[in-house]
Amino acid sequence: MKAFGRFVFLGTFSLFLFGCTGPPIPQEVKQAEILEHDLWGIGGPLYAPQEYQRYKSALRKAKDDLIRENSKFFFFRDYGYVQAELKELLEEGERLRIGIQKQKSSRASDVERQIATGQVKIEKLRRLASLINEGYLARKNLTKAELSLTEAELLRKRGEFDSAQERLNSLNGYLRNARDTLAPMLTRYTDHTQIAKWRRWVEETVSESRHRRNIAIVVSKIDRRLILYRNGNLVKTYPIAIGRNGSSLKLHAGDHATPEGEYRIVKKLPRSKYYKALLINYPNAEDKRRFISAKVRGGIPRSVGIGGLVEIHGGGKDGMTYGCIALDNDHMGEIFAMVDVGTRVTIVGSTDYENNISSALNGL
Numbered sequence: 001m002k003a004f005g006r007f008v009f010l011g012t013f014s015l016f017l018f019g020c021t022g023p024p025i026p027q028e029v030k031q032a033e034i035l036e037h038d039l040w041g042i043g044g045p046l047y048a049p050q051e052y053q054r055y056k057s058a059l060r061k062a063k064d065d066l067i068r069e070n071s072k073f074f075f076f077r078d079y080g081y082v083q084a085e086l087k088e089l090l091e092e093g094e095r096l097r098i099g100i101q102k103q104k105s106s107r108a109s110d111v112e113r114q115i116a117t118g119q120v121k122i123e124k125l126r127r128l129a130s131l132i133n134e135g136y137l138a139r140k141n142l143t144k145a146e147l148s149l150t151e152a153e154l155l156r157k158r159g160e161f162d163s164a165q166e167r168l169n170s171l172n173g174y175l176r177n178a179r180d181t182l183a184p185m186l187t188r189y190t191d192h193t194q195i196a197k198w199r200r201w202v203e204e205t206v207s208e209s210r211h212r213r214n215i216a217i218v219v220s221k222i223d224r225r226l227i228l229y230r231n232g233n234l235v236k237t238y239p240i241a242i243g244r245n246g247s248s249l250k251l252h253a254g255d256h257a258t259p260e261g262e263y264r265i266v267k268k269l270p271r272s273k274y275y276k277a278l279l280i281n282y283p284n285a286e287d288k289r290r291f292i293s294a295k296v297r298g299g300i301p302r303s304v305g306i307g308g309l310v311e312i313h314g315g316g317k318d319g320m321t322y323g324c325i326a327l328d329n330d331h332m333g334e335i336f337a338m339v340d341v342g343t344r345v346t347i348v349g350s351t352d353y354e355n356n357i358s359s360a361l362n363g364l
Contacts, residue, residue: 026079028086029066032059035093039100046162047103051096058089107161114168115156118149118175125178131222131356132247133320134185138178145174185247189222189350189357198348201262205346206232215339217312219325221247221258222350222357226312226327228335238331241316243323247349250282250323252291252300253307258323261286263345265312268336275314275329276336280345282310312345 036059044052062085069077122145129135129142148171155164188194202218209216210232218227219240226238243250243258250257259282267279283291283306291306312325314332325347327335350357 026066026083026086028083028090029063032062032086032089032093035090035097039093039097042097042100043104043159044096044100047100047107048096051099055089055093055096058085058092062086062089104159104161108156108159111152111156111161111164111168114165115149115153118145118152118168118171121175122146122149125175125182128182128186128357129178132182132185133242134182134245134247138181141174141178141181145171145178148174186357188249189247189355192353195350195353195355198260199351201346201348202351205229205262205344208344215343217335217339217343217345219312219345219347220350221260221347222355224317226325226335228338236334238327238335239317241319241321241326244320246321246323249290250287250307250310251294253305255307256320256322258321258325258347259283259287259310260347260349263347265339265341265343265345268339268341269311269313270336272311272313273315274311274324274326276332277311277313278336278339278343278345279309279311282308 036056039052039055044055062082065082065085066079069079069082122142125138125142129138148167152164152167152171155161155167205216205218206229208214209229213231215235216229218229219225220227221242224240224242226240228235228238244256246256246258248255248257250259261282261284263280263282263284265278266281269277269279288306291300294300295302307323310324312327312332312335314329315326317326317328317331319326
């Protein structure tokens with residue numbers, strides 16, 4: 001009877017203490033649920049999928065344990081071990097939160113760095129494209145690259161780093177295409193052997209002018225300049241236009257390239273389609289050898305000829321030509337009055353090892 005009395009007393013005391021619901025449910029349950037939602041919100045399934053899934057599984061087990069305890073008669077419920085599980089889970093969740101935030105910060109920094117690098121590369125390629133007439137060939141890819149960069153920046157600001165990375169991958173592809181398009185024209189201006197050859201032509205031209213005490217013309221395609229020498233001394237420099245594909249080496253008719261080599265004026269035309277004109281002896285012997293070699297290699301179609309009628313003429317320096325060298329009419333008039341048939345005309349790509357193109361290519 002005494003034992004029964006104690007049982008009744010404890011039962012009555014428990015009812016008074018806990019009501020009919022038993023001991024209070026651990027507050028860590030709600031905290032763990034809030035933390036799970038936070039982990040999902042900061043990208044747990046993306047940045048730490050396995051750890052996030054383990055957290056969810058542990059939370060589900062703790063809830064199941066809680067349900068199992070709640071199914072017991074209130075007097076026999078024990079939430080202590082559930083509470084211990086939840087405390088351990090909360091500690092693990094906080095560590096996971098910190099790890100995810102570090103990953104996100106690292107991804108954000110990486111994407112931001114790639115965006116900055118992409119912007120620099122676009123600007124460099126735009127600059128390179130502006131230095132040669134063939135730059136128009138890369139314009140489409142550069143425009144697509146700029147669009148991809150803008151989209152990547154918007155996605156970065158929204159924290160969508162995977163999508164931003166996809167746009168950056170597209171950006172890099174467009175930049176590679178633009179660079180590959182320009183490379184055949186650009187590499188010639190970084191080749192020291194080629195530049196040394198151009199320099200030798202110019203030195204021979206100036207030396208001849210000095211020795212024969214006459215006028216000579218040098219054309220630098222990369223600088224868009226015609227330089228007039230008298231008695232080996234620089235007299236004047238004129239801005240010019242060259243062929244639509246003028247930065248490239250002329251190989252055949254219709255390629256819109258401006259030739260390179262050592263030429264002579266063979267005819268003075270006081271009236272031409274483009275004001276006055278000076279006809280040079282393109283193709284010379286070296287041009288013909290190059291043309292035949294290219295045909296043998298299959299680099300030129302059989303039906304295409306070598307071309308000719310390359311002139312220095314008026315018509316303006318601000319456009320593009322079919323391969324000739326164009327000046328403003330007043331400048332053309334000055335040169336026309338000073339030169340004679342037989343005047344030497346040397347056309348080169350560049351005479352500077354550190355020219356605009358070689359400088360702009362650094363970092364690409």
